[in-house]
Amino acid sequence: MLLGENGYSLDVPEIEKALRQGARTVLLCNPSNPVGRVFNHSELAELSVLVERFGARVISDEVHSPLRYGTKFVPYASVSSAAAEHSITLTSASKAWNIPGLRCAIMVLTNPADQLTWDVLPRASKGGISPLGIEASTAAFKQGQPWLNEAIKLLDVNRLAVGDYLKRAGLGGVMCMPEATYLAWFDLREFGHPDPQRYLMENAGVATTSGDEHGVGGAGFVRVNFATPQSVLLDALERMTSALRRSPTRNSS
Numbered sequence: 001m002l003l004g005e006n007g008y009s010l011d012v013p014e015i016e017k018a019l020r021q022g023a024r025t026v027l028l029c030n031p032s033n034p035v036g037r038v039f040n041h042s043e044l045a046e047l048s049v050l051v052e053r054f055g056a057r058v059i060s061d062e063v064h065s066p067l068r069y070g071t072k073f074v075p076y077a078s079v080s081s082a083a084a085e086h087s088i089t090l091t092s093a094s095k096a097w098n099i100p101g102l103r104c105a106i107m108v109l110t111n112p113a114d115q116l117t118w119d120v121l122p123r124a125s126k127g128g129i130s131p132l133g134i135e136a137s138t139a140a141f142k143q144g145q146p147w148l149n150e151a152i153k154l155l156d157v158n159r160l161a162v163g164d165y166l167k168r169a170g171l172g173g174v175m176c177m178p179e180a181t182y183l184a185w186f187d188l189r190e191f192g193h194p195d196p197q198r199y200l201m202e203n204a205g206v207a208t209t210s211g212d213e214h215g216v217g218g219a220g221f222v223r224v225n226f227a228t229p230q231s232v233l234l235d236a237l238e239r240m241t242s243a244l245r246r247s248p249t250r251n252s253s
């Protein structure tokens with residue numbers, strides 16, 4: 001991802017470089033975990049033209065797509081017939097309805113060749129889905145929208161609370177408001193901690209996910225899960241922002 005004045009966008013030149021160097025598949029995460037972007041039609045169309053030019057594939061992980069705050073969702077395979085031909089889409093009810101333990105992933109095949117390949121794969125290589133997971137996912141997609149709408153309302157209050165809190169603490173630049181997911185991606189590079197996750201754990205008593213887990217570009221970032229009661233969230237934010245203000249690098253700058 002690229003971080004510019006308007007937030008995060010796909011790093012198209014780097015993707016092109018990787019394809020030029022022989023990469024065969026782009027793993028697209030839309031909505032993006034961790035930055036919370038929901039890519040629009042023109043961004044996805046640009047990617048599809050690039051991927052098509054190199055004869056490569058896209059695996060589009062759209063697991064977080066039901067959890068959005070008003071931004072329209074465009075499935076990657078829907079942007080063009082070429083995109084449908086060269087992509088496989090993954091989704092699930094596991095995030096939005098919080099049922100990962102029930103094991104039911106969904107893979108959407110959008111070209112006949114992939115369907116043939118899939119059909120002859122041995123059953124064991126396709127992983128196990130549970131009957132309970134199938135029932136729960138069906139119930140979620142068919143009847144779970146009212147429940148999800150309420151959950152999104154609560155999450156949205158928390159999402160805005162994170163933004164407000166950071167702004168009031170003079171740390172507004174740390175986060176770009178996520179358009180989806182229950183995750184906030186904090187850019188803590190200015191504080192100069194070699195391991196900000198550990199710093200926050202030890203100095204604020206707050207567990208985040210280390211940005212390093214998201215690849216090389218994640219160094220200096222942490223991911224915060226805001227799907228928690230607001231009292232817990234505000235307490236965590238208070239402790240994190242005070243620990244960050246005490247950072248040696250920032251204090252001396």
Ligand SMILES: Cc1ncc(COP(=O)(O)O)c(C=O)c1O
Nearest residue numbers: 029033061063064092094095100
């Ligand atoms: C983008 C994305 N895809 C897939 C997964 C895995 O989902 P599941 O727990 O349903 O296996 C996660 C879970 O963190 C995720 O964030």
